[in-house]
Amino acid sequence: MHSLNDLVESFHLYAECERCQRSVQLDIxxxxxxxGGDFPITGVRDRLRCTSCxxxxxxxxIVFVGPPGKRVIFQYRR
Ligand SMILES: [Zn+2]
Structure with missing residues (x-):
């Protein structure tokens, strides 16, 4: 399981609403x-609420962008 600390360096996090397709980048x-840095990513999803719906x-x-200075483009869903 990933925690926030695992993602802060090389990943961007986006919240996407399944109903209205709204997408917001989260500030890790x-x-x-x-x-806290040990907070699990799965716990973040439970706290999200779409502000329009x-x-x-x-x-x-979760979008992998690579470490600072060495950005790549690769993304996957979880
Ligand atoms: Zn929505």
């Missing part, structure tokens, strides 16, 4: 300040 560093229908998309 702010999440760490608020939730106001329902918990959000999926979390």
């Amino acid at each position: 560093e702010k999440l760490i300040v608020r939730l 106001n329902i918990r229908s959000q999926d979390v998309r």
